[in-house]
Amino acid sequence: MNELRNVVTRQVSPRAAGFARIVLGAGALLKVIERAPVLDRLSDPSVVRAPYLVAQPSLADLPPELVVIVWIVLATAFAVGAYTTLSGIALTGLLAAVLLSDQQLYSNHLYLLTWLVGLLTLARSGSALSIDARMGRGRRTIPAWPIALVRLQVVVVYLFAGLAKVNFTYLSGSVVAASLRSEGPLAIPMEWRTFELMAGAAILSILAEIGLAVGLLLPKWRRTAFVVGLGLHVGIAIVFDPTLPLIVFALIILSPYVLFLDDRPGRLTVVWDDSCTFCRGWVAWFRRLDWLGAVRLVPNSDDAALDRLDVRREEADQALQLISDDSRAQGFRAVVGILEALPVSFLLAPLLRLWPIARIGDAVYRRVAGRRSCGITHPLG
């Protein structure tokens, strides 16, 4: 019970939720392009209707243009964070109404979008990175429990998507073979669609999905999960047909990944060489892109701070230092650590830890650091 109490009373910084809201809002905007043709067809009286209940009300009875315009307005307001609670509730309601208006309007992507918009609304995600925040309507902290539910939702989707594929038809590779792109420059030739390759791809995809569910839950495996998730969704959008729904799905399901990052502001301390003009430029970029406020920057001219952080002067002068609760890194590894905390790069940055890339990165860092120009001479040399 105490654990439940901690979950429902905990407050967190609203920035990650704000970032997730922006990406999800973009996904909602693109989703309307994909669903509009179905809405349009259902408005034709000669087309079959498949209601869930007899004589149920349906959005398909309204002019499709009206539904599309309202969808676009609400998704835009939600994405930019304008009256986010109101626009989020209205958008959730609209998406649920579309979803339940006719069985032909159902899609797993739309269903997931509805859940995520609803939960991010509940989380008050408009409190940061939003027009609401600019107008002073934001909050310093937001409740953590809806964020926990967003994370649970993502894990559930991967887990059941993976488990549902454990059947003879899917394992035979026939679903993969039938879904591959057949036209255009990225078409997969028919002769490649052999049983061995397709069954192998099917097994790999199941392992990837179930692995994502587990990896996202476990902090130790999260970085790997980020890369696998990005690779999986970009990969299927490239090799599967149709492309647009898969791109939209990638945006929808990748949007909450940022909520799996450690949400404590200032959790990373970076000691940097403030006498170096080159470093100043990079640090300015880090600061600009640190939308989650994860990084605390400490200039290496601050001797008291160096003492406090237990960083030696020569270390601080030699390379960028990254200090977190449980680890320390310097040079290229410190740069990677920072990139893993930035919303724009955290999905890809773990790749920089791979052996050949890390080796090259270390060498390049040492070369650049050795030749950097220092505009101010440090008092201690």
Add this chain to the structure above:
Amino acid sequence: MSDRWPPRAILAAALFVAIAVVQVGVPVRQFVEPRPARFGWHMYSNLNPPPLAWVEGADGERTEVDVMQVLGDTRAEISWSGPLAERLCADDDVLAVIVFDRALERRVPCQ
């Protein structure tokens, strides 16, 4: 921390547990349904060919219907015999509708 839960925390806890139960419980329930089932996250879990349909006239002759012309979207979760029969039986010359869907053929006589 006092042992008493503040009312807001009780409300949040109730909402948290209720939502989590739905998030997990619905796909668990749908897991035993034929693939794909709605609300179960069964994306790409099975081959989903569109349904096939024929209409049967008074002479007993079957004529294939181009379902792409009459359906809004050929979702694989839908059992098509009901909706297709309702639409195609609207034609007075049709005595029955035959639908092949999810590996099953069903003949629905028009009322």
